[in-house]
Each structure stands twice: as C-alpha cells, then as structure tokens.
Amino acid sequence: MKKFLILSVIILGTWMSVGVGAAETVDRSMCVFDPSGAHGDVFKAAQRYQAQALTWGIRLDLKAYTDEVVANSDFKAGKCNMAFLTSLRVRSYVHESGSIEAIGALPSYDLLRKTIEALSNPKVRELNTDGDYETMAMFPGGAVYLLLRDKNLKDIKDLAGRKIATLTYDQAATTMVDIVGASMVPAEIATFAGIFNNGRADACYSPAIGIKPLELMKGISPNGGIVRFPIGQLTFQIVARHKDFAEGFGNTSRAWAATQFDAMLSLTKKAEQEIPAKYWIEVPKDLQKNYFEKFREVRIRLRDKKVYHPTILKLMKRVRCSADKEAAECADNLE
Amino acid sequence: MNKRIFFFVTIVTITLANCSIVYRVTGKTLNSYAQDHLVPFYLASDDLDAICTGGTALGPLVASFERTGASVELATMVAQMGAGMCAEKQAQEAELLYIAAVRKGKGEEALDHQARQIRYHGVAAKRYGDAHTRFLQYFGEWNGKCPSISEDEELYYLVGLSSGLLAILHDFASQGYAGITRDVPSVVAGASRCLDPKKWWGTPLALEAVVWLSVPGATPEGKDPIKQMEEAVKIGDKEGVRLARAFQIQAAAGKGDVEKIKKLILEHSKVLSQIPAKKEYRFLEAFAENLSRHESDKIWMKETGHRGPINFSSFPGKKKNNKEEDDLLKDL
Numbered sequence: 001m002k003k004f005l006i007l008s009v010i011i012l013g014t015w016m017s018v019g020v021g022a023a024e025t026v027d028r029s030m031c032v033f034d035p036s037g038a039h040g041d042v043f044k045a046a047q048r049y050q051a052q053a054l055t056w057g058i059r060l061d062l063k064a065y066t067d068e069v070v071a072n073s074d075f076k077a078g079k080c081n082m083a084f085l086t087s088l089r090v091r092s093y094v095h096e097s098g099s100i101e102a103i104g105a106l107p108s109y110d111l112l113r114k115t116i117e118a119l120s121n122p123k124v125r126e127l128n129t130d131g132d133y134e135t136m137a138m139f140p141g142g143a144v145y146l147l148l149r150d151k152n153l154k155d156i157k158d159l160a161g162r163k164i165a166t167l168t169y170d171q172a173a174t175t176m177v178d179i180v181g182a183s184m185v186p187a188e189i190a191t192f193a194g195i196f197n198n199g200r201a202d203a204c205y206s207p208a209i210g211i212k213p214l215e216l217m218k219g220i221s222p223n224g225g226i227v228r229f230p231i232g233q234l235t236f237q238i239v240a241r242h243k244d245f246a247e248g249f250g251n252t253s254r255a256w257a258a259t260q261f262d263a264m265l266s267l268t269k270k271a272e273q274e275i276p277a278k279y280w281i282e283v284p285k286d287l288q289k290n291y292f293e294k295f296r297e298v299r300i301r302l303r304d305k306k307v308y309h310p311t312i313l314k315l316m317k318r319v320r321c322s323a324d325k326e327a328a329e330c331a332d333n334l335e
Numbered sequence: 336m337n338k339r340i341f342f343f344v345t346i347v348t349i350t351l352a353n354c355s356i357v358y359r360v361t362g363k364t365l366n367s368y369a370q371d372h373l374v375p376f377y378l379a380s381d382d383l384d385a386i387c388t389g390g391t392a393l394g395p396l397v398a399s400f401e402r403t404g405a406s407v408e409l410a411t412m413v414a415q416m417g418a419g420m421c422a423e424k425q426a427q428e429a430e431l432l433y434i435a436a437v438r439k440g441k442g443e444e445a446l447d448h449q450a451r452q453i454r455y456h457g458v459a460a461k462r463y464g465d466a467h468t469r470f471l472q473y474f475g476e477w478n479g480k481c482p483s484i485s486e487d488e489e490l491y492y493l494v495g496l497s498s499g500l501l502a503i504l505h506d507f508a509s510q511g512y513a514g515i516t517r518d519v520p521s522v523v524a525g526a527s528r529c530l531d532p533k534k535w536w537g538t539p540l541a542l543e544a545v546v547w548l549s550v551p552g553a554t555p556e557g558k559d560p561i562k563q564m565e566e567a568v569k570i571g572d573k574e575g576v577r578l579a580r581a582f583q584i585q586a587a588a589g590k591g592d593v594e595k596i597k598k599l600i601l602e603h604s605k606v607l608s609q610i611p612a613k614k615e616y617r618f619l620e621a622f623a624e625n626l627s628r629h630e631s632d633k634i635w636m637k638e639t640g641h642r643g644p645i646n647f648s649s650f651p652g653k654k655k656n657n658k659e660e661d662d663l664l665k666d667l
Contacts, residue, residue: 064591
C-alpha cells in the first residue's frame, strides 16, 4: 500500500510538472521578413515581441527571411504560425488591416499613430480579423517619399509623361502611375535604385531609411530632390491564424504593439533628420491639394476594385478630419 | 612689492607656457609610441579581454591629448576599437542569457536581458562609431576618391573601415541609439577598394561583400557577393589571418540560415587547426574566433540550454543511427 502511495505520488508529481510546464508556455513559430535579415530593425522588433509574448504564455521561435515572397509562402504553407510582413502582403490575409497603407491616406506620423491606436481598441477586433486570419500587431515602417531627378516636377501634374521606377507587384503604385499619366519602368527592390541613379527613370519612391544606403542622392543630385509629402505609410504587421492562439491574445498583442510606435520609428526619424535640408522639396499648400486629390482618386479606384477596404478608408478619413476639421473633404462623402 | 608681483607673474607665465609645450610634446610622443610599439604589441596579442579593458581605460587618456594640440587620431581609433569590443562582449553575454530565458519560458528575465543587450549594443555602437570618426578625421571624408595612404597607414585604414561596419551593425541592434550615420555602408563598400585585398588577407573584399549582403539593392550589376566573400575567405585562410571569416559568418547570421552558419563555423574551427595564425596579427584572429564562438554558443544555448565547446568544433548531435549500432553490438 505504502509502495503504491509512493508510486502514485511520483506519477502524479511527474504528471503535474509536465502538465503545469505545458500550461505555462506554448510553442509557436514566426516567419520574419526583414530586408536586412537578422541584423535588421524589423527582426530586432520581432525579438522584442518574442520576449513580450513569453509573458503572455507564448514561446516563439523566430526565422529570418530576406525575401518576403519566401516568408509569405512559408506562412501560407503553414510552416509558421505567425508572419511579420509588410502590410502589402498582409492585405491578402486581412483585407482591413492591410489597407492602412492606402496611398496618401495618412500624410503624417501622428495620423498613423492615431489609426494604429484606434485599431488596437478591443471594440474593433473584427477589423483585425478576416476568415482564419488575424492581424496581431501593426508597426510603422516609415513614410514613403517621391524622389525626383528634376525638382521642377514638384507638382504631381508635372509627372505626366515622365518615367517612374515602379515595383511591379505594388498595385497602388501602378495605379498611381496610370492616374497621373506617367509611364512605368518596372523595378524590384534590388533594382530600383540603380534604375533611378542611372537616369533610366525620372522618379522613384523610397522610405527615408533606404536613401543613404542605396546612395539615392546620386540620382537626386544636382537638380533633383525629395518631395516632402508622404505618398504612403509603410507598415510592418504580424499576421497569424487565430485558432493557434488563445482567445484575447490578439487584443493583448495589438495593445502592446501600439505602445511600441515611437521605438519602431526611431531609426526612421533619424534617417529623415540625416537627409540634408537642401535635398527636401517643400510642397506649397495649393500643390499639396493636387497631390491629395490625385491620391484620393487612386484610393477610390482601388477601393472599387476591392484592393482597399472601405471601412479602413472611412476610419482614416475620420482620423484626418479629427486633426483638421476644416478640410474640404470633411464635408463630402467620397471615402 | 611690484617687482615681486611682476616676478611671480613671469614665473607663472613661463611655467604655464612650458606646461602646454610639455603636454603637446608628451601627446606627440605618446602618439608615435602608440603607433610604433603599442599597436603592434596589441595586434600580436590574442588576449581580447586585456586589449578591450586597455582600450576602455586608456582611450580617454590618449584622446585627452587632443586638447594640447597633439594629433592622436590613430591611437585613439585603436583604443576605441578595443573599448567597443568590451561592450560587444557584454552584449553577447546578455544575448546568450536572453536566449536561455526564452528557452526556459521566463518572460520577465528575457525582457530584462534583452534590455541589457540593447544597452550594450548602444555603447558598442558609440565606441566603434567614435573609432570610425577618428578614421575620417585622419584620412579625410570619403568623396569617392582614394586618399594617399602610406604603407604604415594601410592597417589603420582597414581598422577604421571595419569599425564603421561594426558601428552600424550595433546601432541597428540598439534601435539607432548611437545615431550612426547611414552613409557608413556605402563609404565602407567604396573605400575598401583602396586597399589591396591580397595584402590584407582578403578583408577588403569581405567588407564590400558584407555591405552588399546587408543592404538590399546595394549589389552592383554583375557582382556576386557570396562568391566574392568566398574568395576573400580563401585568401585569409592561406595567410593565417581569418578576419574575412568573421564577416562571412556575420553575413550568414544576418540571413538567418542556421545550417549554413553551422557549416561555416565548423569550417572556421577546422582551418584554425590546419593553418597556424600569423603571429603579428593574433588579435584579429582572436576577434574572428570570438565572433564564431558566439554564433556557435547561440545555437548551443537555443538547442541545449548551455554553451558549446570553446573551439566551436561541433554542434548538438543528430539522432544516432541506432540500427547500425545494434548491428555492431549484436551477440557480443
């Protein structure tokens, strides 16, 4: 009897320790796209997320990818439970959150912050879910700017008939090129800088963080510049299959991610401050209106093509109008 | 009385003037001593801890002679490079503890080690960044044309470029804490072409390739960074200074390909036992070894919860082929 008791205690103890251990942390994996790989800022952010997720009972195994197409297809094939991707790719899983990068919708970081904070509110979980997928976090990746070889083209109308180096998989960019009447020079991330610097295109677009490492100053010197009017906000998002995570995980995760806004933007802000003032092209108010209207035309066309989600466009318009109630668009009903 | 005051003022003036002369001469002496003896002595030592502690302690002293008008850029650059390694070692230590905490599922511990790791990366970035700034002060800002570099200065030129690359890597890891200029990668890639790769153990080729591999879109048409890196490693292996390997493993670590990292680490370990290190440059060898050892320890820590062998010569074993062993032991 005594032996039996001891044996029972041992068995129970072993079972308890295994059981409790398993309840403490669950193993999950995340495919992380960072153009600079494991040394890059996005991967470092993924590591901060990894440490944070432990406190929510998830132990994440991270895998770095320098090619987003591969990271995306591995996630799609179920090789990882989560993926850290650009919003452009996330859009094919969660239509709503992937629409946050809509062209020209958020011309300042404050507006982007407000939008990300609003979307992290537990009341709108459904705006972060789509079928089996859920967006667990959103981080700013930096505003995308238009770079010109000739600064006299600073009105968007001047781009008609000009050549723009365009990422072919980016539907928003190809639509914009079409609407402003420019012609497209097909490019990839690995080739656009060379195309622009060698004069094969009159314009290209890039976040500030790419300008110095890719030596894009060669293309904008001596007569060009960088148009200080964000054409879009690059965002990195974490997308997951929600069945792999406990209920409520998404709300916790999004709330934490929203607090990381400034930390994620620090490298971008530094890169923007580092660009010599002479390279920036300030856009006068009346010309800003032209940019805004063209971009809105692109957004509406892409909304009608089901590329951008109407609810998110509406939310972003509300965010803009909360900051500037007098804006003309606040009285219309286009978005 | 007036005479006395005049005499006193004269004495003080002469003393002060002499002091500034003495200081400046001391600074110049220190600088040339550093270049003639201290740096070669440093380079021949494989004691990273001693060098990094020495750099941290002596850096401010050496740099302070700038105030006397002495030019001490090169000596300060080497000292700051050593100081950067101290912070880098601390960051590596914190990173290993962070990996261990993740393995154990300890969230708060992981967050704290990670916070320490980020801080040390920041310190390392500042120190390496300072070394790189001294390099630019001495050789002039990079404008696309090679400066005239004497035979004796070439090694400093190489150290200055390497410190720039290390500064930017650590700055990324510290969320831009040190604010290292984003010009560094293109400066390193361009300026590394000013050195003869054969003479400097393939390192200039490795520096250029590591920039191409880390900055998407930076590789010029018709160039293959991976092939160039392999060529650099081959030269370094033959010469007994395997600094190129350190950059090759860093680049592979960036790509996150664990199998490739393991393969390169094992190759590095093997070549160490085959070809002796060049005596005059044992320090650079030790630096490269430390990087490989750290990458090896990271893999060990993640897979087993502890560090690996000091000579990074193996990885946690795959499952043994039990059937084969059973056959061997049959009927014994």
